[in-house]
Amino acid sequence: MGKDSQNNLFGHIENNANISSNEILKVADSVKNADFSDEKTVRKLVRKLSKMANKPLPKAKEDQIVNMITKQNMPMDMNTLQKMLKK
16 A cells, blocks of 8 residues: 555544544554454454444444455445445
């Protein structure tokens, strides 16, 4: 990921989720060696991010996100992610 696109991504997250880029980097560092096929690990991360963003996540949406990540079926473009999260 280029520096401009990385800054753009961080700016987008900071504006929409009220999470600082420093907090994002801390979380990213904490999951560098995480097993994203492990449901328990992914669920813990999803809950942590939801809490950091102060955005409650309904159980059905949490299940959907966890399933998508553990099955490696996660869309990688921002527009698709936003549409999925707004449903």
